[in-house]
Amino acid sequence: MNFGQIMQLIQLLKLKYQVKIQSYLYKMHKNIFKSLLKIAAIAIFINLLPATGRGQLGGVSLAQRQQEFVDLRFGMFIHYNIPTYMDQDWPDPEASPAIFNPKKLDCDQWAKAAKSANMTYGCLTTKHHSGFAIWDTKTTDYNVMNSPLKRDVVKEYVNAFRKNGLKVMLYYSILDTHHKLRPNHITPEHIKMVKAQVTELLSNYGAIDALIIDGWDAPWSRISYDDVPFEEIYTLIKSIQPNCLVMDLNAAKYPSEALYYTDIKSYEQGAGQHISKETNKLPALSCLPLQENWFWKTSFPATPVKSAMKMVNDNIVPFNNAYCNFILNVAPNRDGLIDDNALAALKEIGKAWKNEGPTQKIPTAEAPIISPNLAKFQPSNSSWSDDMNIMDFANDDRFGSTWSSNPKVKNSWYEVEFKGEKEFNMIVVADKNPVTITKYSLQYELDGKWKTVFTGENTNRIKIHRFDKVYGNKVRIQIQDNGKTAEIAEFGVFNERR
Numbered sequence: 001m002n003f004g005q006i007m008q009l010i011q012l013l014k015l016k017y018q019v020k021i022q023s024y025l026y027k028m029h030k031n032i033f034k035s036l037l038k039i040a041a042i043a044i045f046i047n048l049l050p051a052t053g054r055g056q057l058g059g060v061s062l063a064q065r066q067q068e069f070v071d072l073r074f075g076m077f078i079h080y081n082i083p084t085y086m087d088q089d090w091p092d093p094e095a096s097p098a099i100f101n102p103k104k105l106d107c108d109q110w111a112k113a114a115k116s117a118n119m120t121y122g123c124l125t126t127k128h129h130s131g132f133a134i135w136d137t138k139t140t141d142y143n144v145m146n147s148p149l150k151r152d153v154v155k156e157y158v159n160a161f162r163k164n165g166l167k168v169m170l171y172y173s174i175l176d177t178h179h180k181l182r183p184n185h186i187t188p189e190h191i192k193m194v195k196a197q198v199t200e201l202l203s204n205y206g207a208i209d210a211l212i213i214d215g216w217d218a219p220w221s222r223i224s225y226d227d228v229p230f231e232e233i234y235t236l237i238k239s240i241q242p243n244c245l246v247m248d249l250n251a252a253k254y255p256s257e258a259l260y261y262t263d264i265k266s267y268e269q270g271a272g273q274h275i276s277k278e279t280n281k282l283p284a285l286s287c288l289p290l291q292e293n294w295f296w297k298t299s300f301p302a303t304p305v306k307s308a309m310k311m312v313n314d315n316i317v318p319f320n321n322a323y324c325n326f327i328l329n330v331a332p333n334r335d336g337l338i339d340d341n342a343l344a345a346l347k348e349i350g351k352a353w354k355n356e357g358p359t360q361k362i363p364t365a366e367a368p369i370i371s372p373n374l375a376k377f378q379p380s381n382s383s384w385s386d387d388m389n390i391m392d393f394a395n396d397d398r399f400g401s402t403w404s405s406n407p408k409v410k411n412s413w414y415e416v417e418f419k420g421e422k423e424f425n426m427i428v429v430a431d432k433n434p435v436t437i438t439k440y441s442l443q444y445e446l447d448g449k450w451k452t453v454f455t456g457e458n459t460n461r462i463k464i465h466r467f468d469k470v471y472g473n474k475v476r477i478q479i480q481d482n483g484k485t486a487e488i489a490e491f492g493v494f495n496e497r498r
Contacts, residue, residue, distance in 0.1 A: 060243050062263060062367065066283035069210065069245055069264060071358040072167060073320050075121040076114040077287055077329035080153070082132040083295040085334055093130045093177035100132070100147040105336030107153070107160035113330065113338050114166060117346040118355045121167035121209065123327060124157045126201060128171075128295075129215055131178030135204075139196045142178055158205045167209045170201055174228055175215025183222040194228060195236055202240040210245035210264070211237060212285075217261065218252050224397075226372055230261050234370045235497060247285060255399055255430060255489075256280065258462035259368040264325075270294075277322040281363045286319050289329035290342055296331040301339050308348035316353055323362050366464045371496040373397070374424060375416040375475065382414040386485065394488040402432050405479070405486040412486050415476030416493065421446070423471050427453070428492035429463040436487045437463075439480035444472030469495070 083091045085099040114122055127133045133143040135154035144153055158168045174194065175182060181190045202208055215221040216228065225231075230248075237246055245263045251273040254260035265284040267273040275286055290305050291297075311328060319326045330342050375395045382391040386404040394403035395416060405412035424444075431437050442454040442465060453467050475493050479486045 063362070063364070065243055065245055066263060066365075067358075067362050069285075070283050070320075070323055070325050070362060072120040072325055073355055073359065074117070074119050074316050074353075075123060075167075075169070075325065075327045076110070076117075076119050077171070077289075077294075077327045078110060078122055078124045078157070078332065079128070079289075079294040079296075079329055080332045080336070081125050081128045081134055081295070082130060083128060084332070087297050089293055089295050090177075091130050095130065095132075097132070097142065097144070097147040100134075100144060100149060102149060102332075102334060102336030105149065105151070105153070105156070107156045108163070109337055110157070110330075110332065111160045111164035111166055113343055113346050114161070115164055116343075117328075117349040118353060119166070119328075120355065121169055122157070122161045123169035123171050123210070123212055124154065125171045125173075126154055127173055127176070127197070129173050129175045129177055131173075131176035131181075133197070135201065137197060137200055139193050139200070140179065154201070154205060162206070168206070169210040169212060170205075170208055171212045171214065172198065172201065173215040174213060174223055175221045181223075181228075183227075186223070186227050191228060191232075194233065198233065198236060199240060202237060202244060208241055208244050210247055212247045212249065212266070214249045216248055217250055220252075225261055229372070231370050231372065231497065234261075249287075253399065255433075255462055256282070257433075257460065258282075258366065258428075258430075258464065261368065261370060263368055267324075275319065275322060275324055277318050277324075280322045280324065282323065282365055283362050284319075284322070284324035285327060286315065286324055287327045287329065288315065289331070290345060291329075291331055294329055294331065296333045296339075300331070300333070301341065303341075305341050305345045308345045309352060311345075311349055312353045316349075320359050323359070367466075369426075369428060369464070369492070369494065369496075371426070371494040373490075373492045373494060374418065374422055375491050375493040378419070379417045380415065380491075381417065383409050383412040389487075394491045397490070399430060399489045402487040402489050403491075407485050410481040411479060413476055413478045414488055414491060415474055416491060417474045418472075421471055421473050422493070422495070423469055424475075424493050424495045425467055425469040425498070426492075426494040426496055427465045427475060428490075428494065429465075429477060429488060430490040430492070431461045431463065432487040432489055433461055435459060435461050436484045437477075437479055438482050441478045443476050443478065444470055445474035445476075446470075446472045450476075466496075 082095055082100050083089055136145050136152040137143050161168050216223055217225050234246055237244055247264045247266050248262045249266045249268055251267050265282045267275045267286045269288045275284055291300050315326045330338055332338050376397050380391040380395055384406040386406045389404035391403050393401040427442050438459050439457045441452055443450045443452050454465050
């Protein structure tokens with residue numbers, strides 16, 4: 001363990017316990033100080049070691065954090081950024097910081113408005129898709145400190161919400177059109193910027209309950225988890241604040257039955273993403289704007305907002321009964337205040353709905369999948385396919401297409417071949433919905449011999465298998481006949497960090 005790692009562990013201790021290391025320690029002889037740090041680091045390191053996989057994070061299990069998030073029930077999304085001043089949710093990426101000029105910015109008003117609706121937390125757009133940062137960042141000049149306001153909005157927001165007894169979450173966009181962090185333009189410098197900005201947000205504003213990430217591996221953003229490496233960013237977040245939940249708004253692509261690249265399954269209603277209130281078993285979030293759009297528009301003061309009773313009866317109550325937290329967006333205006341019609345609606349929600357505390361216990365779920373899929377776009381083979389639904393559809397990174405076995409084949413198989421030997425410790429088979437595969441074996445080939453990692457029955461649509469690390473150049477599934485035509489939407493092989 002080097003000195004830098006020791007210091008990082010000390011920082012984790014400070015975040016976890018809010019302990020202030022007395023200044024006189026720093027005045028001690030360097031060698032003595034290093035020895036003390038090493039002793040402390042060993043103790044901290046033992047405490048931070050996960051029990052299994054990523055199940056234990058800084059002394060609080062991920063399952064506990066997921067439960068605590070769902071138990072919050074209802075919160076306020078706050079879309080406030082440079083789009084507020086352009087009447088567009090997607091403004092000109094070269095818009096001047098000079099237009100960001102609120103005359104009456106009052107984050108305490110936002111917090112009290114949230115309290116009036118019996119909300120429990122807020123989430124502010126620190127940076128949206130056009131790349132303008134509303135905190136005092138050292139990573140870019142395109143930020144609020146170079147606007148007429150010259151105040152750190154993130155700092156004012158977190159202070160106001162905590163003062164009013166509310167939890168604090170932050171929103172951050174990977175897609176960044178100002179800095180040209182977009183498809184076909186991504187460089188190593190972009191990755192460094194993302195890591196530096198995330199580090200600032202999680203190091204300078206106290207405990208952050210969740211980081212909601214957007215513009216990443218969505219059909220419209222076209223920035224994959226390989227272009228900007230998800231596992232690296234996820235691991236960075238957890239290294240700084242182990243108890244910070246990571247939520248990626250990626251439900252447009254990934255199945256609802258498993259946590260792909262997120263700690264919380266997230267649904268954006270305006271984009272046609274709707275949770276199944278009858279079948280959902282995962283910790284979830286559903287979001288919707290109270291007004292017509294996410295960011296404030298000049299028409300908002302005279303345009304009716306959504307019905308308060310519909311927010312309660314069609315969203316808060318049924319979602320809470322389905323392990324789902326509801327976050328309602330309220331867009332501040334160009335003065336930095338929430339409009340009167342939105343304030344009135346929030347008060348009406350607060351009169352109609354009372355927060356009754358913790359919800360029901362969330363069913364046990366598999367840990368999130370966070371690693372790159374080694375099988376993606378690799379050469380594949382199979383038993384006889386059905387019509388055009390050939391083997392390449394099972395590892396094309398699209399869950400809407402499938403490899404389909406020919407109905408005449410009773411015991412079908414599918415395999416992926418790597419270009420050289422790979423190490424891996426997880427295989428995930430995404431079945432079609434409804435399920436077509438129930439009994440099967442998973443095997444890998446090494447030195448010309450096939451070895452089995454699983455044989456049995458699994459009736460889940462997303463079949464997740466974690467095991468000790470192995471090495472192989474091929475991976476396959478052998479499917480037992482169950483009277484149905486076997487179909488695979490995506491076949492995944494992963495080497496996750498543990």
